[in-house]
Amino acid sequence: MHLGNVYAALMSWLSARSRGGEWLLRIEDLDPQRSKAEFARLIEDDLCWLGLDWDEGGLDNRGSAGPYSQSLRGEFYLAALERLESSGLTYPCFCTRADIMATQAPHESDGRIVYAGTCRHRTDRPDRSGATRLMVPDRDIHFTDRFYGPQSVNLARHCGDFVLRRADGAWAYQLAVVVDDALMGVTEVMRGADLLLSSAQQIYLYDLLGQQVPQFAHLPLMCNPAGQRLAKRDASLSMACLRENFTAPEIIGRLAAAVGLIPEPEPCRPAELIAGFEHFRPQSLAAVTVNPAEWVR
Ligand SMILES: [Zn+2]
Numbered sequence: 001m002h003l004g005n006v007y008a009a010l011m012s013w014l015s016a017r018s019r020g021g022e023w024l025l026r027i028e029d030l031d032p033q034r035s036k037a038e039f040a041r042l043i044e045d046d047l048c049w050l051g052l053d054w055d056e057g058g059l060d061n062r063g064s065a066g067p068y069s070q071s072l073r074g075e076f077y078l079a080a081l082e083r084l085e086s087s088g089l090t091y092p093c094f095c096t097r098a099d100i101m102a103t104q105a106p107h108e109s110d111g112r113i114v115y116a117g118t119c120r121h122r123t124d125r126p127d128r129s130g131a132t133r134l135m136v137p138d139r140d141i142h143f144t145d146r147f148y149g150p151q152s153v154n155l156a157r158h159c160g161d162f163v164l165r166r167a168d169g170a171w172a173y174q175l176a177v178v179v180d181d182a183l184m185g186v187t188e189v190m191r192g193a194d195l196l197l198s199s200a201q202q203i204y205l206y207d208l209l210g211q212q213v214p215q216f217a218h219l220p221l222m223c224n225p226a227g228q229r230l231a232k233r234d235a236s237l238s239m240a241c242l243r244e245n246f247t248a249p250e251i252i253g254r255l256a257a258a259v260g261l262i263p264e265p266e267p268c269r270p271a272e273l274i275a276g277f278e279h280f281r282p283q284s285l286a287a288v289t290v291n292p293a294e295w296v297r
Helices: 003-018 037-050 074-086 097-102 155-159 173-183 193-208 239-245 248-259
Strands: 090-093 131-134 140-145 149-154 162-165 188-192 215-219
Touching (some): 003 037, 003 215, 003 248, 037 239, 074 090, 074 131, 149 155, 149 193, 162 173, 173 193, 188 193, 193 215
Antiparallel strands (some): 090 131, 131 162, 140 149
């Protein structure tokens, strides 16, 4: 984890606690290359150290809607995929990344790749496995984000037909989180604003699967003074470095001040921030700026 992950975790923890809800920890380990059990253990250790306790989920599968690691939930994703397939809403896609870039139409989106639907009407069947895509209609999805307010996203123009299962068999994030959130009874999803557009795709999936859509709350991304999203290059903001230099209450207090939860970066515990959180609004919807140089000792 780095400070950006701690920010998202703290805010969603506070939201759950301020509304008398429960906080769920799901291990999103769909990508076999990037996921190792030891990473999940490190995340759990960091969360505990910071004082961010969870009521359900985690590696020990606390709760009744487990397992809570996505790598163990393939049967649920398969059931949802089969339901969508039997409705005739999916098709195999054999495009390579290069194919998709070559057919890239001008789009109004945020720089993401909008698939042109090349394989929708394909009649030949290449002798290799394809990805499974969901056909999306030319339809506007409307929803109200807790912080960003009313949103309108056109599925065809802004999203395009999207992948449910990759050619290598790996499940796509969009399908997995919708299936999981529905089965786990998630009522609020709080995450970075980079996923605001994904919410439209997910709402469409909730509808197709006959599930209740949760409340979405997107957070302005945490950026360095150059306007870049925090990443590995900001090494001082990794939890490993932060834990060497600061106590947990110092990190929480500095983070809370950067976000605007408290006026001054005084050490505090997460529980001390619950009371005022229900009325919290981001200071700016553009970004939360954090200077990595101020996080060293
Ligand atoms: Zn294709």
